[in-house]
Amino acid sequence: xxxxxxxxxxxxxxxxxxDLAVEPKLNFGAVDLTCTRENLVEVATKxxxxxxxxxxxxxxxxxxxxxxxxVGEGDDAATGExxxxxxxxxxxxxxxxxxxxxxPVEDANCPSITSVxxxxxxHERETWEMFGIAFQGHPNLVHLYLPEDFEGTPLRKSFRxxxxxxxxxxxxxxxxxxxxxxxx
Amino acid sequence: xxxxxxxxxxxxxxAGHGAYVESFDRDERMIINMGPxxxxxxxxxxxxxxxxxxxxxxxxxxxxxxxxxxEKECEDQNWRSAITIVTRMDYLAPxxxxxxxxxxxxxxxxxxxxxxxxxxxxxxxxLNRISSHLVWFGTQGLDMGAISAMFYGxxxxxxxxxxxxxxxxxxxxxxxxxxxxxxxxxPDGWRPVVENILGLLPGRIxxxxxxxxxxxxxxxxxxxxxxxTADECGTLSTTGPIARxxxxxxDLRRDxxxxxxxxxxxxxxxATEGDVYARYTVRMEEMRQSVRILGQVVDGMPDGDYKNMxxxxxxxxxxxxxxxxxxxxxxxxxxxxxxxxxxxxxYAAVESPRGELGVYAxxxxxxxxxxxxxxxxxxxxxxxxPVMVRDGLVADLIASIASVDPVLGGVDR
Numbered sequence: 001x002x003x004x005x006x007x008x009x010x011x012x013x014x015x016x017x018x019d020l021a022v023e024p025k026l027n028f029g030a031v032d033l034t035c036t037r038e039n040l041v042e043v044a045t046k047x048x049x050x051x052x053x054x055x056x057x058x059x060x061x062x063x064x065x066x067x068x069x070x071v072g073e074g075d076d077a078a079t080g081e082x083x084x085x086x087x088x089x090x091x092x093x094x095x096x097x098x099x100x101x102x103x104p105v106e107d108a109n110c111p112s113i114t115s116v117x118x119x120x121x122x123h124e125r126e127t128w129e130m131f132g133i134a135f136q137g138h139p140n141l142v143h144l145y146l147p148e149d150f151e152g153t154p155l156r157k158s159f160r161x162x163x164x165x166x167x168x169x170x171x172x173x174x175x176x177x178x179x180x181x182x183x184x
Numbered sequence: 185x186x187x188x189x190x191x192x193x194x195x196x197x198x199a200g201h202g203a204y205v206e207s208f209d210r211d212e213r214m215i216i217n218m219g220p221x222x223x224x225x226x227x228x229x230x231x232x233x234x235x236x237x238x239x240x241x242x243x244x245x246x247x248x249x250x251x252x253x254x255e256k257e258c259e260d261q262n263w264r265s266a267i268t269i270v271t272r273m274d275y276l277a278p279x280x281x282x283x284x285x286x287x288x289x290x291x292x293x294x295x296x297x298x299x300x301x302x303x304x305x306x307x308x309x310x311l312n313r314i315s316s317h318l319v320w321f322g323t324q325g326l327d328m329g330a331i332s333a334m335f336y337g338x339x340x341x342x343x344x345x346x347x348x349x350x351x352x353x354x355x356x357x358x359x360x361x362x363x364x365x366x367x368x369x370x371p372d373g374w375r376p377v378v379e380n381i382l383g384l385l386p387g388r389i390x391x392x393x394x395x396x397x398x399x400x401x402x403x404x405x406x407x408x409x410x411x412x413t414a415d416e417c418g419t420l421s422t423t424g425p426i427a428r429x430x431x432x433x434x435d436l437r438r439d440x441x442x443x444x445x446x447x448x449x450x451x452x453x454x455a456t457e458g459d460v461y462a463r464y465t466v467r468m469e470e471m472r473q474s475v476r477i478l479g480q481v482v483d484g485m486p487d488g489d490y491k492n493m494x495x496x497x498x499x500x501x502x503x504x505x506x507x508x509x510x511x512x513x514x515x516x517x518x519x520x521x522x523x524x525x526x527x528x529x530x531y532a533a534v535e536s537p538r539g540e541l542g543v544y545a546x547x548x549x550x551x552x553x554x555x556x557x558x559x560x561x562x563x564x565x566x567x568x569x570p571v572m573v574r575d576g577l578v579a580d581l582i583a584s585i586a587s588v589d590p591v592l593g594g595v596d597r
Binding site for chain 1: 247248251253255256257260291418419420421422432434439440528529530531533540542544546548554555557559563564567596
């Protein structure tokens with residue numbers, strides 16, 4: 001095993017991906033980077049096949065609904081988007097990489113990475129039904145957990161828990177805070 | 185010597201049994217549902233099998249019968265009380281769920297866990313590894329027809345569960361490991377109880393091995409069965425004993441150490457065959473290594489705080505509550521609202537008995553998690569089941585399911 005330092009890992013990711021990686025940075029010892037969905041398959045392939053990185057171990061794929069966040073400041077401020085989240089490891093160099101792929105809410109689709117990591121099949125089915133992100137090129141995009149006739153995308157922030165519709169967030173002690181936390 | 189279907193039909197006719205096989209289509213394939221209430225599918229796992237006589241042509245796991253939306257529920261709890269949700273995911277290894285989640289939250293909070301807290305976590309985790317492997321041992325034996333394995337496995341597990349009850353008050357879903365340390369210090373008299381368990385286990389593990397390791401029936405049903413190669417494990421992201429039994433020498437406790445694990449000496453058992461028997465040997469040796477770690481934990485248990493005593497995270501003690509009104513208010517705020525966690529995101533993974541259990545936590549700076557994703561090893565490992573059982577017999581499928589050791593609470597979350 002050729003363990004590399006996080007700084008070295010970041011440098012290797014920078015040189016291997018170049019412009020494909022937007023803002024690579026270190027986050028608690030893991031390389032954290034964003035890429036566009038058009039480049040996703042290329043980035044994943046490079047991360048896997050580059051000998052300096054060899055992130056061959058696919059850990060998980062999931063999603064985050066960032067519509068609760070505000071991105072940018074002042075006039076550029078906008079609400080966040082959906083995001084496909086991918087975590088990879090290198091068992092050789094002990095590098096861990098978190099890949100963020102922004103996906104707009106109105107056009108929620110993303111290329112499938114099952115051609116690169118076939119272990120992603122179930123993860124993409126789960127993310128599809130929970131976030132409504134369609135994975136193009138997935139061999140069998142059908143429900144995994146939920147019944148066939150289920151409507152809605154439960155892990156999006158717009159999907160409210162039925163208990164929160166009738167009673168505001170109980171974690172608030174003042175009424176005005178209850179309204180603020182009611183969106184949970 | 186097997187007789188052809190026609191010969192059997194003729195023999196029946198001749199004997200006047202009245203049974204008559206009109207036609208026998210050799211290419212006919214049968215679709216069979218196994219589960220979700222089949223005793224050998226370990227919980228509510230349903231397998232849709234395509235069979236050619238007794239050979240499994242394809243196997244499609246159908247999951248979701250236990251899906252309760254725990255990740256969504258976490259977003260409705262404060263950071264402290266989300267532990268009660270995550271602990272229920274992999275219910276045979278609750279401390280690992282709590283541990284993984286706690287490390288992720290600690291990273292976001294930027295706090296340290298005192299040495300004693302870390303040692304208690306290792307103590308309880310390694311005991312949990314043994315108790316979880318004992319359930320696997322019992323069910324693996326039971327599915328192979330060795331019903332006494334079930335009794336023996338559960339007998340020793342009971343002793344360990346009694347210790348959990350002594351420490352946490354509960355036998356499962358313990359809600360014990362929290363961000364910052366553990367909820368309560370070990371009670372008086374914990375040491376003789378653990379020493380008793382440690383004295384008991386090596387002999388008992390040897391006893392199990394004497395029963396099964398050279399048992400001809402067990403060997404026939406496990407050697408060369410349910411094989412998976414290291415490459416297949418790699419592409420399907422299989423981790424834990426399944427990957428180690430296929431020759432992947434990877435254990436997060438050693439390769440990406442967390443908590444107090446760098447302080448302890450232990451070996452990571454591996455095998456190369458990748459069959460059910462190899463997974464059996466790996467898990468048996470893992471129990472021995474856990475006993476070895478536990479011995480070092482008991483000898484080296486440091487004094488001091490068992491959790492981070494930062495008043496922003498930890499409610500005031502009982503005695504303070506009796507004295508000071510401010511302490512009561514502070515306690516009330518911490519329990520109802522909880523503490524805030526700085527905005528950010530972190531991934532933390534621990535080596536659970538089933539493999540890599542990772543938690544990805546996102547905070548928006550509030551008192552509740554913005555998003556908690558749990559990478560449960562049972563979920564990922566179950567994807568490898570169709571690969572293991574393809575072209576095997578139905579009876580071998582039973583051996584393979586037991587050796588994957590899936591916990592459907594973790595698969596479905």
